[in-house]
Amino acid sequence: MDMHDSMIINGSCEPGYEAVRDAFAVNFAERGDVGASVAMVVDGQIVVDLWGGAVDSSKNAQSWQADTLVNVWSTTKGVTAACFAMLVDRGLIEYDAPIARYWPEFAAEGKGEITVAMLLSHQAGLCGFREPATLETFYDTEAAAERLAEQKPFWKPGTQGGYHAISVGFLASALCRRVDGRSLRQFVAEELAGLDITIGVPTNAAHRVAPLLAPRDMGTNDLVTDFNESQIAALLNPPLDPLVPNQHGWQYAEIPSANGFATARGLARLYGALSGDGMLDGKRLFGVEAIAAATTVQFTGIDSILGMPARWGCGFLCNVNGIYGPEPRAFGHSGWGGAFAFADPARKLGFAYTMNRMGKDLVGDPRNVALIDAIYR
Known part of the structure; x- marks a missing residue:
């Protein structure tokens, strides 16, 4: 593929949003993108819906399509x-209620006071497994959740925020199943049907998945130096290879913290609903009170796992250090390697970017910075 071919950007961009299209094109020309998509919803309308590049870096690679899915890592959160x-919103669970109200076994080892909000804001102290774990551990969601529910926390719950990189997904799915009857994978498949957002890969969509590409020798051990016990649990038990989402086992597992597969359009539409009245295509996804509660800051400070400033809501990362632009009320989530999605409620804006070539910057990926700058220009 010569440079000229790689610059074909497909899709649509409404007048007034050309800066986003230009930044997206420059991501391919100068910032190493191979295949990617970007989308933006303003006031319920899709104003940017673009994709380009190829599903891998081989000579005869297929072009990235409108419906190409890619693993978005923690954007899944x-x-x-x-x-x-x-x-x-449906009254099935309360953020301030103890998890043990819905899941009595969870109270083991002094965890009876941990609330749903504490778990979702990474304060529960269950950032990973105490005993050695393998990828296979990740592939049995319920067993993983039960193992965490029996475990003693790594810190006194509520006293610090520390990123539950993978573990929060198992606990969240087990909790969802106990209050709704469905696993999170099933809940997403049914409640967000039509958005092209899935936990794992549905069997009928395998042909739409672009493999991830990553720099040689990149791994979760790059994320921190001088690991302590809780960091080892969160990031190195087991250590993750960035290419593990290309494996069948990962694609068919249910890891609602890290194995979401999505298009930028689907994520932007979800965040578009979150940025406004909670409606999507005339259907109520959330009430505004539930959105307000979900995005209320639960923890502000230095994240004890990642060692960087964090402001956690109930599962959303609330804007910190301008990672989601100038709007203090913006919230979203980013993924290892570069994918991200966020909402700006002041502008009723939902935005998402998905890509297959992972970058090494945990924050401040130049592709992300360029896109966010373009939105607000």
Whole structure:
């Protein structure tokens, strides 16, 4: 593929939003993108819906399509947060209630006071497994959740925020099943049908998945130096290879913290609903009270796992250090390697970017920065 071919950007961009299209094109020309999509919803209308590049870097690679799915890593956590806002809106669960009210076994080892909000804002101290874990551990969601429910926290719950990188997904799904009857994977499939957002890959969509590409030797061990016990549990038990989402086992598992597959359009539409009245295509996804509760800051401070400033809502990352632009009320979630999605409620804006070539910057990926700058220009 020569440079000229790679610059074909497909899709639509309403007048007035050309800066986003231009930044997206420059991501391919100068910032290393191979295949990617970007989408923006303003006031319920899709104003940017673009895709380009190829599904891999080989010579005869297929072009990225309008419906190409890609693993978005922790951007999945924002989808899980949205599902919990729906459960709260329906009165099935309360953020301030102890988890043990819905799941009595969870109270083991002094965890009876941990609330749903504490878990979703990474304060529960269950950031990973105490005993050695493998990828296979991740592939049995209910067993993983039960193992965490029996475990002693790594810190006194509520005293610090520390990123539950993978574990929060297992606990969230087990909790969803106990209050709604469905796993999170099933909940997303049924309640967000038509959005092209799934936990894992549906069997009928495998041909639409673009594999991830990553720099050689990249791994979760790059994320922190001088690991302590809780960081080892969160990030290195087991260590993750960035290409693991290309494996069948990962694609068919249910890991609602990290194995979401999506298009930018689907994520932007979800966040568009979150940025406004909670309606999508005439259907109520959430009430505004549930959105407000989900995005109320529960923890502000230095995240004890990642060692960087964080403001956590109930599963959403509330804007910190301008990562989601100049609007203080913006919220969303980003994923390892570069994918991200967020809402700006002041402008009723939902935005998402998905891509297959992972970058090494945990925050401040130049592609992300360029896109966010373009939105607000």
